[in-house]
Amino acid sequence: MARPEPSALVESLRAFGYSLPTAIADLVDNCISAAARNVWLRFEWDGAHSFIAIRDDGGGMTDVELVAAMRPGSKSPLEDRAPGDLGRFGLGLKTASFSQCRRLSVVTKTKDDPCVARCWDLDYINTAGEWRLLKKVNQHRLTGAGEEIAQQGTIILWEEMDRVTGSARTDDKSAYNRFLEAIEEVKEHLAMVFHRYLEKRGGINIFINGRQIGAWDPFLRGEKATQELPSEKLFCKGVHLTVTPYVLPHQSKLTQDRHRAAAGPQGWNAQQGFYIYRNERLLVPGDWLGLGFQKEEHHKLARIQIDLPNNMDDEWQIDVKKSRARPPGYLRAELKRIAKLTREQAVQIYRHRGKVIARKSSQDHVFLWQQKSRHGKYFYEINREHPLIQSSLREIGTDKIEPILRLLEETIPASHIIITSSEEPDRMSSPLEGAKYAEVRPLLQKIYDSFQKNGFSRDEIFDRLATMEPFSQNPEFIEAFREEPEGGI
Incomplete structure (x- = not known):
């Protein structure tokens, strides 16, 4: 023996x-x-x-x-x-x-x-x-x-x-x-x-x-802005499996603390994909299951729940550690279809806010940076029509402000931003993150005064502030500014 x-x-x-x-x-x-x-x-x-x-x-x-x-x-x-x-x-x-x-x-x-x-x-x-x-x-x-x-x-x-x-x-x-x-x-x-x-x-x-310890729900089902897409039943080994896709809210719909917590142990990018459960116990916390998809920034809001009974371990190649799963071949096409639809919806949500801002504000010149193209190559310019830039050009003088603007444009650390954003996206600070209202108020006041000098009414000014970067992602500052006595503004 x-x-x-x-x-x-x-x-x-x-x-x-x-x-x-x-x-x-x-x-x-x-x-x-x-x-x-x-x-x-x-x-x-x-x-x-x-x-x-x-x-x-x-x-x-x-x-x-x-x-x-x-x-x-x-x-x-x-x-x-x-x-x-x-x-x-x-x-x-x-x-x-x-x-x-x-x-x-x-x-x-x-x-x-x-x-x-x-x-x-x-x-x-x-x-x-x-x-x-x-x-x-x-x-x-x-x-x-x-x-x-x-x-x-x-x-x-x-x-x-x-x-x-x-x-x-x-x-x-x-x-x-x-x-x-x-x-x-x-x-x-x-x-x-x-x-x-x-x-x-x-x-x-x-x-x-x-x-x-409290529970961490990967699907943020308690948030109003979470989208639960229609569930589907897939036939597997004599039973129906339930597949439920979710598209999580855009960052602008969550508080900073809630957004940080929703990232999960591995961060927003890593936590996208399928979530495989067996008897309500999570086995795979976000993975595209070898279906040919990559974990990309613009798909990070897509998370899909699959529930398995405990008699399908062999069918789904569950390992000893209960941390890996691979679907049977005959389900791959259906899962790939569901993943593709969910990812497309996630992209729409991810980009939606930017599209809305662009539509509302394109004629109002509220973007500070503009993307342009020359000889087939992209570059970025500071928008000279931005109200604060316009005000500075008038008050300080074009000859003094223009060299500073040109220097800023020519020294954008684009390569560093790209590398950091791709390698550690969750460590990129969002606009005005951690800022106090007292710190932001002088900037709001300066822009308000600039609009006012150009003949805009109070309501028109606040409409434009609401679509202006970086305040568009921090509406609480605009509301606090609006609530101040009109004489103080």
Whole structure:
């Protein structure tokens, strides 16, 4: 019999490519499958001796069930599973844990049975050269951290976290800050992956170091400007799959905080595409599924929801980490059609505001910059008909202002803007972002006075201000200016 070498196999099981957030999400899957209503995560910093504990109030396991759960490959992926079961390979608990730590302990209790515990220690396996599931766990560490089971539930303890903290010292501030950043990444990932469980009545509550996390809805269904396009039913393996496209609101329709939050853990560009769910658990958070589309800035408002039952993992090539999916060949044409329509609608929304402004303001000369073409090449000029430029030319003199305008036109850092916008689009500041009204008011007053000198009425001036960059994206400044006593303006 060719038995696998324990030390070699166990190290191979660490190489499935989990990140810390995806590994912890796999353990939360087990909590949900155990009918837990609350999941508590504790991150304790102690340098190389730091640990993470995940506790739930689910049904718990008997001694026999625990030993079975600790066995690698504890359940065949071909077996039928309960509708609410989020597992598949029988590997998640082990591979997810081994990817981050060298010592995995599980303490569990059912309502009618005593507390039982088991431990996998990878260093022991390497030294002894045998698969031996230990009964001894670091109970003192759990009780010291306040992690105890009341009536029923399970605790998972990660120690010797070489992939998380390495050999860091307790007083290593850089390592500690990375640990804190990792906690934040876990929080954002869980808020996204389990958002439907967190949102619904009778779902689950997840706490990290005592603080409850909220749901992150990728489709912004609470926003009036979100467009939910008609759902479609696609026939797959004897059942109908529901595909629901969404086009998210333009930035101008969201507050800055809401827009920033809606970007998701990976940012607006990365989060576009299909969102694949299995039993309401998010598997793929934004991907065009190899259908030939690229993630581009002007399609970033397109997000499409697909719901799968848990008996289609093989059909959709769901991987062990539950982070990748590929549709069967016979669905690709239909999904590509839906994606194309959604992307086209997203482009219209993305460009809509600019088109409206251009229509309203082209005869009023409210754009500061104009795109022009010479010998087949584009260049940009400052609009000399802009009211503020006109006022400056009159008051200060063309001979003094014109050289400054020409210098600005010839030194636009176009290449830097293009590179930054394409590589880090979500770090590009929007017009007047973070500005206070007191800072903007002098500019509004100057433009107001310029329009007034040209014979425009108060209402006409405010109509033009509403279509003028950069105020068109910050109407609250115009409203605040309008509400001031007329004599003050």
